[in-house]
Amino acid sequence: MVFLLAKTEGDSLVDFSPKWLSLYEFYYDVIKAGQYIWKIRQLHDQYGPIIRINPEEVHIQDANFYDEVYTGATHKRNKWSFFTNQSGLTSSAFATNDHDLHRMRRGALNPYFSKQKVRQLQPRIEKSLKNLLGRVDDFRISGEPLMVGLAYAALANDIVMDYALGRSENRLLAPDFDPSFKEAGEAGAKLGHLVKQLPWLLQIMKILPDNMQVILNPVMASFIKLNQDVIRHVARIYSHRHDPHNQYNSQTTVFHEILQSDLPEHEKMPTRLWQDGQVTVIAGTLTTAAALSEITFHLLDQPMHLRKLKTELDTVTSGSGQLPEMAKLEQLPYLTAVIKEGLRLSSGISTRLQRIATEETLVFTARYPGGIDGNTIEKKYTLRPGIPLSMTGLLIHHSPTYFEDPMTFWPQRWLEDKSLDKYLVPFSRGTRSCVGINLAYAELYLTIATVFGFRFKDGRKGTADWGARSHFTKADGYLKMDFYQVYLDSAATARAK
Numbered sequence: 001m002v003f004l005l006a007k008t009e010g011d012s013l014v015d016f017s018p019k020w021l022s023l024y025e026f027y028y029d030v031i032k033a034g035q036y037i038w039k040i041r042q043l044h045d046q047y048g049p050i051i052r053i054n055p056e057e058v059h060i061q062d063a064n065f066y067d068e069v070y071t072g073a074t075h076k077r078n079k080w081s082f083f084t085n086q087s088g089l090t091s092s093a094f095a096t097n098d099h100d101l102h103r104m105r106r107g108a109l110n111p112y113f114s115k116q117k118v119r120q121l122q123p124r125i126e127k128s129l130k131n132l133l134g135r136v137d138d139f140r141i142s143g144e145p146l147m148v149g150l151a152y153a154a155l156a157n158d159i160v161m162d163y164a165l166g167r168s169e170n171r172l173l174a175p176d177f178d179p180s181f182k183e184a185g186e187a188g189a190k191l192g193h194l195v196k197q198l199p200w201l202l203q204i205m206k207i208l209p210d211n212m213q214v215i216l217n218p219v220m221a222s223f224i225k226l227n228q229d230v231i232r233h234v235a236r237i238y239s240h241r242h243d244p245h246n247q248y249n250s251q252t253t254v255f256h257e258i259l260q261s262d263l264p265e266h267e268k269m270p271t272r273l274w275q276d277g278q279v280t281v282i283a284g285t286l287t288t289a290a291a292l293s294e295i296t297f298h299l300l301d302q303p304m305h306l307r308k309l310k311t312e313l314d315t316v317t318s319g320s321g322q323l324p325e326m327a328k329l330e331q332l333p334y335l336t337a338v339i340k341e342g343l344r345l346s347s348g349i350s351t352r353l354q355r356i357a358t359e360e361t362l363v364f365t366a367r368y369p370g371g372i373d374g375n376t377i378e379k380k381y382t383l384r385p386g387i388p389l390s391m392t393g394l395l396i397h398h399s400p401t402y403f404e405d406p407m408t409f410w411p412q413r414w415l416e417d418k419s420l421d422k423y424l425v426p427f428s429r430g431t432r433s434c435v436g437i438n439l440a441y442a443e444l445y446l447t448i449a450t451v452f453g454f455r456f457k458d459g460r461k462g463t464a465d466w467g468a469r470s471h472f473t474k475a476d477g478y479l480k481m482d483f484y485q486v487y488l489d490s491a492a493t494a495r496a497k
């Protein structure tokens with residue numbers, strides 16, 4: 001029913017929507033655990049590119065409209081509290097709804113994650129990559145399969161914590177890669193569906209003491225620990241901020257950057273700062289790990305792509321035992337295509353993202369089949385200010401309208417058709433796009449080059465005789481969980497088959 005209303009032509013898509021319609025979303029996301037995305041896709045197939053999906057929100061499936069919704073600073077776009085409240089971190093830049101306040105907070109974060117700053121980070125990332133290769137070797141020797149999803153989550157977490165907070169939990173060195181953070185992230189994402197619908201649940205959780213929260217929800221213990229650590233750490237940096245020789249100022253963190261920014265004093269209070277730190281670590285862990293896992297799985301599963309990649313990597317890494325500069329790796333066409341394909345297929349961020357145009361009226365032109373002589377019928381929808389508008393990157397990335405044979409890993413497509421770049425939106429676009437995009441790309445280029453192209457000085461390769469097998473859960477035939485196992489020698493692969 002909701003969709004028939006949305007299909008109505010005219011300028012008031014949201015005026016007659018009973019509140020109980022959010023029960024529809026509740027059913028698919030809470031009862032059926034995160035399935036609304038697939039229902040939304042099916043409804044678009046049935047009703048066309050614009051539908052209302054809950055009492056207030058209009059979802060659009062048309063990649064050519066993406067830059068209208070996710071646009072630059074001159075067009076005001078608020079976020080929607082229905083989405084941001086679930087984070088429980090409403091003072092962070094990520095969950096700041098108001099456009100202008102977000103511009104200010106984001107302005108303080110941008111310099112720390114600039115391309116130039118991230119380039120300087122290469123030696124620190126390489127340190128973590130050496131830890132990763134050491135662990136890969138452990139698994140190779142023991143013959144145990146390596147869970148790449150866990151290894152990459154540990155890697156991404158170590159890197160982002162080290163950079164943003166100046167400390168890490170060294171999860172890569174833990175025998176089991178300490179999966180607690182990954183598990184908390186996944187549990188948090190699931191819980192988010194419920195909290196979106198019943199936000200008071202989060203308020204109740206927040207007033208409970210931390211140990212009580214852990215008892216009620218043990219899988220979240222890792223987030224609570226991060227929470228406590230970050231709060232303590234920020235408070236120390238803040239109180240010693242005018243003493244350059246203090247130990248807490250020996251390594252720059254994202255908090256130092258914010259404290260040195262032009263933000264007004266009340267914006268620099270530890271009670272707000274810790275939230276930006278917490279969001280950065282959460283946002284920078286599972287997303288990057290998902291893309292790395294996706295790429296690793298497909299390269300090992302389809303060796304013809306791996307061979308091509310290795311040939312290209314050999315031209316820059318050959319025999320030196322040294323990784324090339326990031327800038328050099330970024331110029332490699334096939335490696336770049338592999339990374340784009342991994343980002344396209346992976347579901348690091350699978351949720352829809354809402355934007356509210358506060359001042360502008362947007363006009364969306366929908367095309368439906370059924371016109372005379374096989375032509376389409378055009379309908380214009382006027383979207384007045386204030387409506388939460390959303391699109392879902394994953395549904396664009398997996399759509400045959402934009403990508404031929406969309407579920408096939410085929411890096412070559414990016415080399416053959418440059419116009420596809422327009423439809424690649426893993427980091428979203430516009431004012432609210434990912435602030436960590438440069439760090440994410442640095443991790444992707446350096447990790448894939450290391451894992452598949454690096455040779456130790458003694459001539460051993462990181463990737464001799466790898467094989468891959470996936471254990472994945474299917475939801476509606478599409479969603480893959482990153483639960484990939486990698487076998488590191490032929491014997492282990494043979495045993496597994």
Ligand code: HEM
Pocket residue numbers: 093094095106113160279280281283284285287288291348349353426427428431432433434435436437439440
């Ligand atoms: C492949 C890896 C990554 C993907 C696909 C990704 C994707 C995204 C997307 C789609 C958004 C927009 C969310 C929204 O509209 O609500 C976002 C925001 C954000 N990301 Fe990433 N991200 C990745 C890696 C990282 C990394 C490594 C960091 C660490 C610095 C990071 C930090 C953030 C932060 C702090 C925001 C909020 C920015 C703001 O609201 O101004 N992300 N990310």
